[in-house]
Amino acid sequence: MAKANIAVVGAGLMGHGIAQVFALAGHDVTITDTFAQSLDTAKARIAANLRELGEDESAVARVTPCAELAAAVREADYVVEAVSEDLALKQKLFAEIERHVRADTILASNTSVIPITAIMGGLKHRERALGTHWWNPPFLVPLVEVIETQWTSPQAVAFTMALHEAAGKKPAHVKKDVPGFIGNRLQHALWREAIALVEQGICDAETVDAVIKASFGRRLAVLGPLENADLVGTDLTLAIHNIVLPAIDSRPGPSPYLQKLVAEGKLGFKSGEGFRKWSAEQQATLRSKVLQHLKAAREDD
Ligand SMILES: NC(=O)c1ccc[n+]([C@@H]2O[C@H](COP(=O)([O-])OP(=O)(O)OC[C@H]3O[C@@H](n4cnc5c(N)ncnc54)[C@H](O)[C@@H]3O)[C@@H](O)[C@H]2O)c1
Helix, strand or coil: CCCCEEEEECCCHHHHHHHHHHHHCCCEEEEECCCHHHHHHHHHHHHHHHHHHCCCHHHHHHEEECCCHHHHHCCCCEEEECCCCCHHHHHHHHHHHHCCCCCCCEEEECCCCCCHHHHHCCCCCHHHEEEEEECCCCCCCCEEEEECCCCCCHHHHHHHHHHHHHCCCEEEEECCCCCCCCHHHHHHHHHHHHHHHHHCCCCCHHHHHHHHHCCHHHHHCCCCHHHHHHHHCHHHHHHHHHHHHHHCCCCCCCCHHHHHHHHCCCCECCCCECCCECCHHHHHHHHHHHHHHHHHHHHHC
16 A cells, blocks of 8 residues: 555544554554644654554654644545534535545545435535544554445545555445444444343343353454354254344334433443443443453454
């Protein structure tokens, strides 16, 4: 992959990590943010991550913070947006970006669940627009979903897949622009049933998590559900589905149990209680456990 000029818009949790991955892959990266503190600390956060991971710290020199959006994107071959999850903000931002870039500059959004069509549908050159859904932290979780819309050109998809592959990511091509793409649809199908089990008094929240972590969660990193279905047999899978699917939650909206938690201010870590109570120490322990696990998995890759 030839060296490219990459612009990252939004220097928050995801944006600075995405900039880090591209800089480490040898690309020149500009990064911009409307919040001065985010922008001013971006290089220091990248340097700290690289140091912590034992990666080449000199890569941070390829990252240039720019306070002005126009200056950040003007020379870009590829722009990726990682600003707050707000449709109107993203629409306005891409309309503005399009005024400053070449007609063939690829434009990508890192939205978690908003259809790319809703964000990019108003652009003049929609064939260069797509989604790239990274996972947190971007430098530790390999997957990037590359989402094609009805207008996206095959060249834009191919370039984006190759760009991420060459940067050490595992890109997955999402051929239809559906809410939640692939990863979040699967993840939240599981969360829906996890919440329903608690709501119906079948077990408590701690037990749901313990069951997953001590059973199929152990295998998931090496055995996907469809590999697993083939392994046990599609006939057995069908027999199981005949019994289980009618019993599991299929309500179309968020669970009333979840809505009640939110209404009561039980927001999880940020309020100290969600499905469970969380002391500051328990929160720090869990965060650290996840990070250590992801680092170890990366070393095994
Ligand atoms: N956090 C995650 O786990 C995760 C995972 C995948 C995708 N995403 C998606 O990535 C995007 C960013 O999420 P995040 O967690 O990094 O959020 P964040 O709040 O950490 O960062 C967002 C940044 O965007 C900046 N910003 C807001 N408006 C801007 C503008 N007009 N121009 C430039 N910068 C602007 C903010 O100042 C902030 O620094 C969201 O769409 C989110 O849904 C998040």
